[in-house]
Amino acid sequence: MADQSFAVLGLGKFGMALTVALLKAEQDVLVIDSNEEVINDVAHLVTHAVIADATDEDELRDLDIGSFDHVFVTMGENVEGSIIATMLAKKLGAPDVTTRANNHNHRLVLEKIGADHVIEPEQDMARQLIFRQLHPNVVNFFHLSKNVSLIEVSVENPRFFNKSLGELDFRKNYDVNVIGIVHDGHLNEVPLATDVINPHDQITLIGSNEAVQKIDDILQEDK
Structure with a gap:
């Protein structure tokens, strides 16, 4: 697989597991989370680790989120946050956005606003x-x-x-x-x-x- 760039927005259990898998595949990974402690724990492992609010358009623009080949929005439990982050990633030009949905209705909204791929556990x-x-x-x-x-x-x-x-x-x-x-x-x-x-x-x-x-x-x- 050719090297590609990945951004992971949210470092909960799912986001962390995804990040580890990408690192093992020797891919460039940007991780974003608002929790400073979580970011400090992974900063030495990833290409870039940033304390940021994934629902803030200016912060995502400063990180040039639209330039990444793949963006993962993994804050499934935060329904509103995942919707906003997905919408902003697409608005800023991200070509492939994958978002984790908490339920079927959440999935429908994510698909409506342009998520390229939605993960729904069930x-x-x-x-x-x-x-x-x-x-x-x-x-x-x-x-x-x-x-x-x-x-x-x-x-x-x-x-x-x-x-x-x-x-x-x-x-x-x-x-x-x-x-x-x-x-x-x-x-x-x-x-x-x-x-x-x-x-x-x-x-x-x-x-x-x-x-x-x-x-x-x-x-x-x-x-």
Whole structure:
């Protein structure tokens, strides 16, 4: 996946998890939150960490929010704030805005004001259940935006067994990044090029929707 720029507005549990996933994929990330303590906790990890009000148009303009490839509005519990932040991000020219909705009515409003992608927990859970039925080796998946997905999948293709990440070079050969490996129930959160893929390991990948779908199909092959 080519390097892109990401902005995360709101560092609650969901925003923090999203930020960590993007960092593991070696992407440039701007995080914004009004809580100084939260920003200080992540400032050394991300490209930019700013104490700001995501509902303040002048502050978002000063941060040039419209220049980011992807903007995530993750303050789902703050319905009014998420609506305003989404509206402002689109007004300032952000090409791809993903917002977390708290309920169906919240989703309808977000779509009405121009959110490009809306995450609604209950509906997304239903989609995941269906997706897992159609792709039995998939442990988990998540759409980060309209074009970018994260997927956790079991490796069933013998072509990948007992080979290191350096040998397999997922980024070069499949246009995805490996950001985690689960082996015998133990999670390796910082996989290295020397780490070896074992039969039935679960690996977490991030990339474009097309690239993720393609590598998922390949990893499911059992011969």
